[in-house]
Amino acid sequence: MANSTQLKTKPATEPVQSNSMMAVVAPAVGWLIPGAGHIIQKRWIRGVLLLVSIGSLFALGLMMQGHIYKANGGDILDILGFIGDLGAGGMYIVTLAMNGGQGAIAFAIADYGTKFMIVAGLLNFIAIADAYHIAIGKKS
Protein backbone atom coordinates (compact mmCIF):
# COMPACT_ATOMS: atom_id res chain seq x y z
CA MET A 1 0.00 0.00 0.00
CA ALA A 2 2.78 2.38 1.01
CA ASN A 3 4.71 1.45 -2.12
CA SER A 4 1.75 2.20 -4.36
CA THR A 5 1.36 5.63 -2.72
CA GLN A 6 5.02 6.38 -3.32
CA LEU A 7 4.74 5.32 -6.94
CA LYS A 8 1.78 7.64 -7.41
CA THR A 9 3.34 10.68 -5.77
CA LYS A 10 6.89 10.45 -7.13
CA PRO A 11 6.20 11.28 -10.81
CA ALA A 12 3.98 14.17 -9.74
CA THR A 13 6.79 15.92 -7.85
CA GLU A 14 9.34 15.84 -10.67
CA PRO A 15 7.55 18.22 -13.09
CA VAL A 16 6.91 20.62 -10.18
CA GLN A 17 10.63 20.70 -9.40
CA SER A 18 11.43 21.13 -13.09
CA ASN A 19 8.89 23.98 -13.34
CA SER A 20 10.24 25.76 -10.28
CA MET A 21 13.78 25.43 -11.62
CA MET A 22 12.73 26.86 -14.98
CA ALA A 23 10.78 29.63 -13.21
CA VAL A 24 14.11 30.85 -11.82
CA VAL A 25 16.40 30.08 -14.77
CA ALA A 26 14.19 31.45 -17.59
CA PRO A 27 13.81 34.99 -16.18
CA ALA A 28 17.52 35.12 -15.24
CA VAL A 29 18.67 34.02 -18.71
CA GLY A 30 16.02 36.25 -20.31
CA TRP A 31 17.41 39.25 -18.41
CA LEU A 32 20.98 38.55 -19.53
CA ILE A 33 20.04 37.91 -23.18
CA PRO A 34 16.64 39.25 -24.31
CA GLY A 35 14.46 36.42 -25.63
CA ALA A 36 16.71 33.68 -24.24
CA GLY A 37 14.12 32.92 -21.55
CA HIS A 38 11.72 31.94 -24.34
CA ILE A 39 14.36 30.13 -26.39
CA ILE A 40 15.36 27.78 -23.54
CA GLN A 41 11.68 26.88 -23.21
CA LYS A 42 11.59 25.98 -26.91
CA ARG A 43 9.59 29.06 -27.98
CA TRP A 44 12.09 29.63 -30.77
CA ILE A 45 10.28 32.13 -32.96
CA ARG A 46 9.06 34.25 -30.05
CA GLY A 47 12.54 34.24 -28.52
CA VAL A 48 14.27 35.28 -31.73
CA LEU A 49 11.69 38.02 -32.39
CA LEU A 50 12.17 39.37 -28.86
CA LEU A 51 15.95 39.23 -29.23
CA VAL A 52 15.85 41.07 -32.57
CA SER A 53 13.31 43.68 -31.40
CA ILE A 54 14.85 44.52 -28.02
CA GLY A 55 18.42 44.15 -29.29
CA SER A 56 17.76 46.42 -32.29
CA LEU A 57 16.07 49.06 -30.15
CA PHE A 58 19.03 49.11 -27.76
CA ALA A 59 21.62 49.10 -30.58
CA LEU A 60 19.81 51.89 -32.44
CA GLY A 61 19.74 53.90 -29.21
CA LEU A 62 23.50 53.51 -28.90
CA MET A 63 24.07 54.44 -32.55
CA MET A 64 21.94 57.54 -32.05
CA GLN A 65 24.48 58.51 -29.36
CA GLY A 66 22.03 57.93 -26.52
CA HIS A 67 23.15 58.22 -22.91
CA ILE A 68 23.48 55.24 -20.54
CA TYR A 69 22.50 55.94 -16.93
CA LYS A 70 24.60 54.60 -14.05
CA ALA A 71 23.57 53.52 -10.55
CA ASN A 72 24.99 56.59 -8.83
CA GLY A 73 22.77 59.07 -10.66
CA GLY A 74 21.61 60.99 -7.61
CA ASP A 75 18.77 62.73 -9.47
CA ILE A 76 15.44 60.83 -9.33
CA LEU A 77 15.07 60.93 -13.13
CA ASP A 78 18.58 59.49 -13.48
CA ILE A 79 17.66 56.67 -11.10
CA LEU A 80 14.52 55.92 -13.12
CA GLY A 81 16.62 55.95 -16.29
CA PHE A 82 19.07 53.56 -14.65
CA ILE A 83 16.26 51.15 -13.73
CA GLY A 84 15.04 51.20 -17.33
CA ASP A 85 18.53 50.69 -18.74
CA LEU A 86 19.23 47.89 -16.26
CA GLY A 87 16.40 45.85 -17.78
CA ALA A 88 18.51 45.36 -20.91
CA GLY A 89 20.74 43.07 -18.81
CA GLY A 90 23.75 41.78 -20.69
CA MET A 91 23.61 44.54 -23.31
CA TYR A 92 23.70 47.16 -20.54
CA ILE A 93 26.65 45.47 -18.82
CA VAL A 94 28.62 45.11 -22.08
CA THR A 95 27.91 48.74 -23.03
CA LEU A 96 29.12 49.96 -19.64
CA ALA A 97 32.21 47.73 -19.86
CA MET A 98 33.05 49.15 -23.29
CA ASN A 99 32.50 52.68 -21.96
CA GLY A 100 29.69 53.29 -24.42
CA GLY A 101 26.77 55.65 -24.11
CA GLN A 102 28.74 58.22 -22.13
CA GLY A 103 28.16 61.26 -24.32
CA ALA A 104 26.12 64.28 -23.24
CA ILE A 105 22.62 64.53 -24.70
CA ALA A 106 23.41 67.45 -26.97
CA PHE A 107 20.72 67.14 -29.66
CA ALA A 108 17.24 65.71 -30.21
CA ILE A 109 18.33 62.44 -31.86
CA ALA A 110 20.60 61.64 -28.89
CA ASP A 111 17.61 62.17 -26.60
CA TYR A 112 15.56 59.74 -28.73
CA GLY A 113 18.45 57.27 -28.49
CA THR A 114 18.48 57.57 -24.71
CA LYS A 115 14.75 56.82 -24.62
CA PHE A 116 15.21 53.91 -27.06
CA MET A 117 17.64 52.23 -24.65
CA ILE A 118 15.42 52.83 -21.62
CA VAL A 119 12.41 51.42 -23.44
CA ALA A 120 14.46 48.42 -24.64
CA GLY A 121 15.19 47.65 -20.98
CA LEU A 122 11.56 48.11 -19.95
CA LEU A 123 10.36 45.88 -22.80
CA ASN A 124 12.83 43.25 -21.64
CA PHE A 125 11.22 43.37 -18.18
CA ILE A 126 7.90 42.51 -19.87
CA ALA A 127 9.61 39.69 -21.84
CA ILE A 128 11.10 38.36 -18.57
CA ALA A 129 7.64 38.32 -16.94
CA ASP A 130 6.28 36.49 -20.01
CA ALA A 131 9.07 33.88 -19.81
CA TYR A 132 8.22 33.39 -16.14
CA HIS A 133 4.53 32.92 -16.92
CA ILE A 134 5.41 30.29 -19.53
CA ALA A 135 7.69 28.53 -17.02
CA ILE A 136 4.99 28.29 -14.34
CA GLY A 137 2.41 27.16 -16.89
CA LYS A 138 0.24 30.28 -16.73
CA LYS A 139 0.78 30.86 -20.45
CA SER A 140 1.39 28.37 -23.24
Add this chain to the structure above:
Amino acid sequence: MTIQLTHFSAAFVFALFASVVFGITHRETTRDMIRYGLYCFAMFLGGVLVAGWAMWLVRR
Protein backbone atom coordinates in the same frame (compact mmCIF):
# COMPACT_ATOMS: atom_id res chain seq x y z
CA MET B 1 29.14 54.18 -35.80
CA THR B 2 26.39 56.76 -35.57
CA ILE B 3 23.01 57.00 -37.20
CA GLN B 4 20.74 59.97 -37.86
CA LEU B 5 17.02 59.22 -37.93
CA THR B 6 14.26 61.70 -38.64
CA HIS B 7 11.53 62.12 -36.05
CA PHE B 8 9.12 60.01 -38.10
CA SER B 9 11.59 57.21 -38.88
CA ALA B 10 12.54 57.06 -35.18
CA ALA B 11 8.84 56.83 -34.28
CA PHE B 12 8.40 54.14 -36.97
CA VAL B 13 11.16 51.81 -35.74
CA PHE B 14 10.12 52.41 -32.14
CA ALA B 15 6.51 51.49 -32.98
CA LEU B 16 7.63 48.43 -34.95
CA PHE B 17 9.83 46.88 -32.25
CA ALA B 18 7.59 47.81 -29.31
CA SER B 19 4.57 46.34 -31.14
CA VAL B 20 6.38 43.04 -31.74
CA VAL B 21 7.17 42.74 -28.02
CA PHE B 22 3.66 43.79 -26.97
CA GLY B 23 2.09 41.31 -29.39
CA ILE B 24 4.19 38.39 -28.17
CA THR B 25 3.87 39.11 -24.47
CA HIS B 26 0.25 40.24 -24.19
CA ARG B 27 -1.61 37.53 -26.11
CA GLU B 28 -1.85 33.73 -25.99
CA THR B 29 -2.32 32.45 -29.54
CA THR B 30 -0.22 33.26 -32.61
CA ARG B 31 -3.20 34.77 -34.44
CA ASP B 32 -4.03 37.03 -31.49
CA MET B 33 -0.36 38.02 -31.16
CA ILE B 34 -0.23 39.17 -34.79
CA ARG B 35 -3.55 41.02 -34.52
CA TYR B 36 -2.58 42.76 -31.29
CA GLY B 37 0.88 43.62 -32.64
CA LEU B 38 -0.68 45.21 -35.74
CA TYR B 39 -3.19 47.05 -33.55
CA CYS B 40 -0.41 48.45 -31.33
CA PHE B 41 1.63 49.46 -34.39
CA ALA B 42 -1.36 51.29 -35.89
CA MET B 43 -2.08 53.01 -32.55
CA PHE B 44 1.56 54.09 -32.15
CA LEU B 45 1.83 55.55 -35.64
CA GLY B 46 -1.73 56.89 -35.60
CA GLY B 47 -0.96 58.62 -32.30
CA VAL B 48 2.15 60.20 -33.82
CA LEU B 49 0.21 61.50 -36.82
CA VAL B 50 -2.73 62.79 -34.73
CA ALA B 51 -0.39 64.46 -32.22
CA GLY B 52 1.61 65.98 -35.09
CA TRP B 53 -1.47 67.46 -36.74
CA ALA B 54 -2.81 68.63 -33.35
CA MET B 55 0.44 70.51 -32.72
CA TRP B 56 0.25 72.00 -36.22
CA LEU B 57 -3.28 73.25 -35.45
CA VAL B 58 -2.26 74.64 -32.07
CA ARG B 59 0.59 76.55 -33.68
CA ARG B 60 -1.74 78.20 -36.21
